[in-house]
Amino acid sequence: MSITLTETKVNGETPKEPMEFFLGSANNNKPNFPKRPEIDVSFRDVSYSVVTSWQSALKPAKKTILHGISGEFRAGELTAIMGPSGAGKSTLLNVLAGYKIKGSQGSVMYNGRLRTPENMEHFLRLSCYIQQDDYLRPRLTVQESMMIAAHLKLGINVSYEQKMYQVIELLEILGLTNHANTKTKCLSGGQKKRLSVALELITNPPIIFLDEPTSGLDSTSCLQCVRLLKELSRQGRTIICTIHQPTALLFEKFDHLYGVANGECIYQGSTKDLVTYFSKLDLRCPPYHNPADFLIDVGMGEYGADHRALVQSASSQYRSERADEIITSQDDDPSTSHTKKRKEKGLRMTVLRKHQQKTTDVLEFCKKQPSPPPLWAQTYRLLCRNIITLRRNTVQFGLRMLAHLFISFVFGYLYYDAGSKADSVLGNYVFLYGTTLFLVYTGHMAVLLSFPLEMGVLKHEYINRWYSLGPYMIATILVELPFQVLCCLIYNVPAYYCTGQPLELHRFISFVVYSTVTSLTAQSVGFLYGAILPITIAVFLGPVTIVLMSVFGFAIRLKDIPFYFVWMHHFSFVRAGFQSLVFSIYGYDREQLPCETKYCHFKYPVKFLTEMDFAEIDPIPQLVYICVFCFCVYFLTAFVIWRRLNCR
Numbered sequence: 001m002s003i004t005l006t007e008t009k010v011n012g013e014t015p016k017e018p019m020e021f022f023l024g025s026a027n028n029n030k031p032n033f034p035k036r037p038e039i040d041v042s043f044r045d046v047s048y049s050v051v052t053s054w055q056s057a058l059k060p061a062k063k064t065i066l067h068g069i070s071g072e073f074r075a076g077e078l079t080a081i082m083g084p085s086g087a088g089k090s091t092l093l094n095v096l097a098g099y100k101i102k103g104s105q106g107s108v109m110y111n112g113r114l115r116t117p118e119n120m121e122h123f124l125r126l127s128c129y130i131q132q133d134d135y136l137r138p139r140l141t142v143q144e145s146m147m148i149a150a151h152l153k154l155g156i157n158v159s160y161e162q163k164m165y166q167v168i169e170l171l172e173i174l175g176l177t178n179h180a181n182t183k184t185k186c187l188s189g190g191q192k193k194r195l196s197v198a199l200e201l202i203t204n205p206p207i208i209f210l211d212e213p214t215s216g217l218d219s220t221s222c223l224q225c226v227r228l229l230k231e232l233s234r235q236g237r238t239i240i241c242t243i244h245q246p247t248a249l250l251f252e253k254f255d256h257l258y259g260v261a262n263g264e265c266i267y268q269g270s271t272k273d274l275v276t277y278f279s280k281l282d283l284r285c286p287p288y289h290n291p292a293d294f295l296i297d298v299g300m301g302e303y304g305a306d307h308r309a310l311v312q313s314a315s316s317q318y319r320s321e322r323a324d325e326i327i328t329s330q331d332d333d334p335s336t337s338h339t340k341k342r343k344e345k346g347l348r349m350t351v352l353r354k355h356q357q358k359t360t361d362v363l364e365f366c367k368k369q370p371s372p373p374p375l376w377a378q379t380y381r382l383l384c385r386n387i388i389t390l391r392r393n394t395v396q397f398g399l400r401m402l403a404h405l406f407i408s409f410v411f412g413y414l415y416y417d418a419g420s421k422a423d424s425v426l427g428n429y430v431f432l433y434g435t436t437l438f439l440v441y442t443g444h445m446a447v448l449l450s451f452p453l454e455m456g457v458l459k460h461e462y463i464n465r466w467y468s469l470g471p472y473m474i475a476t477i478l479v480e481l482p483f484q485v486l487c488c489l490i491y492n493v494p495a496y497y498c499t500g501q502p503l504e505l506h507r508f509i510s511f512v513v514y515s516t517v518t519s520l521t522a523q524s525v526g527f528l529y530g531a532i533l534p535i536t537i538a539v540f541l542g543p544v545t546i547v548l549m550s551v552f553g554f555a556i557r558l559k560d561i562p563f564y565f566v567w568m569h570h571f572s573f574v575r576a577g578f579q580s581l582v583f584s585i586y587g588y589d590r591e592q593l594p595c596e597t598k599y600c601h602f603k604y605p606v607k608f609l610t611e612m613d614f615a616e617i618d619p620i621p622q623l624v625y626i627c628v629f630c631f632c633v634y635f636l637t638a639f640v641i642w643r644r645l646n647c648r
């Protein structure tokens, strides 16, 4: 398989001509990938509707965005989906790319093969979807991003050298070689877009969907981007993108145009034929007027355009073009019969044979494509990526550690030696509560925003089949979890010592274990809230839940809790953690405490535990409960994210 660029000028530089990018050669480090097949994408009677509100419990109010539209996008062509704002361009692209499935009807075919839920995975392997926003990892350099994507997409059977070769070649083709060591957050808009394309080209997909690839780019970058897409299409790819009001120069770079207005097709055909086609419908493009603007104006009903007439005309033109094609194709064959009917039959056979040939290529391509890495390798690569990001995010992580150390000394100062004396038992009790609350909050809040901020990137990478959800979750937790454990230790050691808690190893270990496990469980709840709630609600509901969970068990006995809140007492992992923490300090038959005043009510630790209703606590079942709670929350988080990623 080869990618040949002859005229692309990226980054102001013209690559060597012709520049060949051989992937099929057996030579040294060049990956030996299968030949990329050509795939035509067609769709028939595609509708898409969304539920906007519920009139009653059983009756949803629906809004139809696409109204049974049909069309065909061919391999080797650069297709633009254009139309007025809100016409349904992005929706159509999303439906075709398989990004939106729920609510869509009609059929999408690739090389004549119907796309079904069963072969959706197969289709996704052949295509990639580049969204309008660039979902890049800001702290990674261009080359690191490419290498990690190569590791994740090409698996473990392709050697490091081959992956590197592939990455270097792609960077060269897309004019990013000089920026290989630049962090992606420092790239310009055009460079980011090219990197987004390069990342998906690693597996050399035959179909590329792009949503508004030129949005936010200046005119030079727009031109570079569209030129690049055109070159990629010339190598046999099917490139379909939505585009918003391109300049005339940009417009003429597209081969095929699909005009949409009010969710219906008003034009499909060559960009060159657009003006002539509309003039036949008495819609004349003013001289020196940009045809792209003209199409949008017509779609908006300007120039006296009748929407229904446009839709009908586009539909009949499409049908007759298809019929002509069949006849032309059959005319090439000297052994054709004369009747149109037979010709059409013959055409269908020809198209079918062509598609069958292409289907064989597709199957061959899918079979020989590098297999994705095993789950452990995906986890490893994602973990490496997270560690690089962590290392480059020193301010945030440094501050987190410093905050733990600072609060530790503040508490140590305020409750100095409170743990060793009988007359400050209540003060020490408040210190233990403060410790629980502090570690629960830092665990919870630090990750609350992880998923809302990550969801876009995660969705993009997941849809483009970079990895599975399991490795992603494990790699995320494996970075956050040890870090929180470290923060807990940074807090616990000075605070334990300064507040004069008993210097007995088993009590110290118990103290550290319970406070850390409670903090990690709060972290898991933070992940869950981030996964299920919008940011604005998560930042409010998270702390409310923690406060609610923490009050049960603190200075209130079980028998004093109203019956309708008793379940909350049992359910609260914060309560379980706090009680176990108190037990670690005053339980396990702790000796009588030294009393420096005339009377100390809590001279005997067991008396304190009894009055607080903690005497009967068995810490081990509490530990098991907290761990099970944590595990269930992580499981639920993974399930919720999986649902969000797959309910498209």
Ligand SMILES: Nc1ncnc2c1ncn2[C@@H]1O[C@H](COP(=O)(O)OP(=O)(O)OP(=O)(O)O)[C@@H](O)[C@H]1O
Pocket (backbone or CB within 6 Å): 050, 051, 052, 063, 065, 083, 084, 085, 086, 087, 088, 089, 090, 091, 092, 242, 244
């Ligand atoms: N989930 C939704 N609920 C309600 N309306 C929706 C929803 N999604 C899309 N729409 C509506 O469907 C129409 C088409 O949306 P779409 O994003 O496809 O338009 P577009 O042609 O890409 O517009 P633009 O060029 O401005 O991005 C719009 O009117 C939009 O408001």
